[in-house]
Amino acid sequence: MFDLTGKTALVTGASGGIGGAIAEALHGAGATVTLSGTREAPLRELAEKLGDRAHVVTANLGEAESLAALPKAATEAMGSLDILVNNAGITRDNLFMRMSDEEWAQVLDVNLSSVFKLSRSVLRGMMKARWGRIVNITSVVGATGNPGQGNYAAAKAGLVGMSKSLAYEVASRGITVNCVAPGFIATAMTDKLNDDQKGKILGQIPAGRMGSPEEIAAAVLYLSSPEAGYVTGATLHVNGGMAMI
């Protein structure tokens, strides 16, 4: 339905379940993609599966040099950078009273500050092209809060405010900035939960099931498409109804 032929996209955290599905969806719509993540093996595996139009650039978004090199390497590999999907994220869960400065800082660095820096560095090319898409993957907990995730929820809520501010600044240049906020998505991480934990989670979801990475990817594909050109500063919640906001 959506055609991204000739467009170029960088997806961070592409070695994970959701990031991989996003990269596949954009690639399937015709985009050239750069897959980024910390682990090279799963990125290579995905790139091989995708075939042509897939590049791999490993990066650790917690390290300044690695972070600065990523957009340059991606732009060199693809010739341009039209779509940035900030999907990479980490968790360092802990009760607020027990949370260390380091746990706080690591999550804010990778989940929020790196998105600021990556977005800043890709804007120049997008402004010149008078076209660009930035899609930030946030989380339902950025809107609802979650015990044990004060750092993570702060970073994800921070992304929403940052995206809206940037959306204001660049809207007149054909660049949109939006968020996709997943609820509970079935990935390797949620596979580790036991039945009791899963039951409790499912009880909060009107749809009665977890979402799939492909359902997040479809939302990202839409926001990346030319058809979504009039949607900016928005957050698209994909959560089976667990928070209707």
Place this chain on the structure above:
Amino acid sequence: MSDIADRVKKIVVEHLGVDEDKVVESASFIDDLGADSLDTVELVMAFEEEFGIEIPDDAAETIQTVGDAVNFIKGAV
């Protein structure tokens, strides 16, 4: 000098879509030529590219008029 001034003028005319005769040395990008703050960032980017120079942010802030731009670029190339 005139070469740099002409090239600056051309960029400003193209980017802001203003009449050439309005782009005089004393013209302020924002007050006289209708640029918004993002336009000024883009003009600086265009100057950097045209003249192969780097214009740091603190210098960019001092470039308010066409003459400011020409003078800065003359000192930088």
